[in-house]
Amino acid sequence: MHSETPIVDAVIRSRKAVRVFLPDTVSRGAIVDILDVARSAPSNSNTQPWHVHVLSGSVKQRLSAALARAHMDDNHPPLQHFPDPLPVACQPRQEEFGARYYGALGIDKTDTAARSRASGRNFDFFGAPVGMIFTIDACLKKYSWLDYGLFLQTVMIAARARGLDTCAQVSFARYHGVIADHLELAPGHDVVCGMSLGYADESSMINRLAIPRESVDRFARFAGFDEHA
Ligand SMILES: Cc1cc2nc3c(=O)[nH]c(=O)nc-3n(C[C@H](O)[C@H](O)[C@H](O)COP(=O)(O)O)c2cc1C
Numbered sequence: 001m002h003s004e005t006p007i008v009d010a011v012i013r014s015r016k017a018v019r020v021f022l023p024d025t026v027s028r029g030a031i032v033d034i035l036d037v038a039r040s041a042p043s044n045s046n047t048q049p050w051h052v053h054v055l056s057g058s059v060k061q062r063l064s065a066a067l068a069r070a071h072m073d074d075n076h077p078p079l080q081h082f083p084d085p086l087p088v089a090c091q092p093r094q095e096e097f098g099a100r101y102y103g104a105l106g107i108d109k110t111d112t113a114a115r116s117r118a119s120g121r122n123f124d125f126f127g128a129p130v131g132m133i134f135t136i137d138a139c140l141k142k143y144s145w146l147d148y149g150l151f152l153q154t155v156m157i158a159a160r161a162r163g164l165d166t167c168a169q170v171s172f173a174r175y176h177g178v179i180a181d182h183l184e185l186a187p188g189h190d191v192v193c194g195m196s197l198g199y200a201d202e203s204s205m206i207n208r209l210a211i212p213r214e215s216v217d218r219f220a221r222f223a224g225f226d227e228h229a
Contacts, residue, residue: 011161016211018165018196019121020204021128026164026197028056031130037158043147049140050151053133053183060131063182067123070178071116079174093214100209122171128196133172133179138190148192155195165200168193 031054043049055063070076086094098109107114125131132155136148156166172179172194179191200207 008157011157015156015160015166016207016209017167018128018198018200019126019167019206020201021126021165021196021198022201023127023129024199025056025129026199028054030162030164031197034155034158034162034164038151038154041147041151041154043150044143047140047144047147049136049144049147051135051186051189053135055131055133056129060125063131063133063179064124066178066182067172067175068120070175071120071123074116076174076177079170081170081173097209097211100211101206104205104209119171122169122194123175125169125194125196126167128167128198130197132195132197133183134192134195135185135189136192137186138188145192152193152195159197163199164197167196169195 035052035054039048082090082094085091102109102115102118105114105118107118109115134148134152136144152168156168159166170193173191176191179185180189185191202208
């Protein structure tokens with residue numbers, strides 16, 4: 001067994017959602033390296049349900065502009081990414097996140113216009129030099145979305161191990177039609193999420209939210225461990 005903390009632990013713990021990026025560019029080769037690591041993520045029967053659109057430069061700008069217009073027009077149905085109501089156990093965590101996030105932005109949570117402007121920053125990939133859009137064949141079931149989550153976390157950890165930062169962004173899924181047109185998505189493919197990738201601006205308060213997690217004893221129940229004591 002390891003006597004020292006594994007390096008991977010420090011990389012995993014150092015990942016955080018970054019929402020203000022420096023303009024420093026990231027090369028295509030660096031992204032290929034990250035995706036080359038991420039493709040080793042496991043999937044049910046090795047089905048590998050991921051498809052990634054990696055965007056930079058004018059292509060990213062054009063998509064961002066179209067999404068900003070769609071967000072301003074506000075005539076797309078809201079994305080129901082949570083049930084209403086949220087399970088009671090999840091509610092305080094969501095509230096705590098909202099308090100820290102809008103608090104850092106100086107936005108009152110009842111100020112819907114300011115909140116909408118803040119969420120609009122998603123579509124600029126928070127100023128990151130690279131934006132990614134992840135898609136899946138929509139006929140696949142929730143188990144394949146589970147595979148996708150493993151892949152996404154592997155992308156984020158591989159990025160972090162190279163000094164890069166990310167933010168996974170489900171917000172993009174609301175504008176599936178706009179994205180499908182711009183990126184010529186295969187028919188029947190859904191947007192899973194987007195992701196911003198680049199170097200964090202560590203001077204920004206919004207990058208220092210330190211979103212807390214429950215301790216292990218709050219979400220895990222152990223049984224049968226004392227039988228051989
Ligand atoms: C699948 C997924 C979708 C997310 N979507 C968004 C999003 O659309 N916009 C955003 O600002 N953050 C988004 N986040 C970031 C979460 O808010 C963040 O991971 C969470 O609050 C925990 O904070 P941490 O990642 O800094 O530890 C998303 C995270 C995940 C995993």
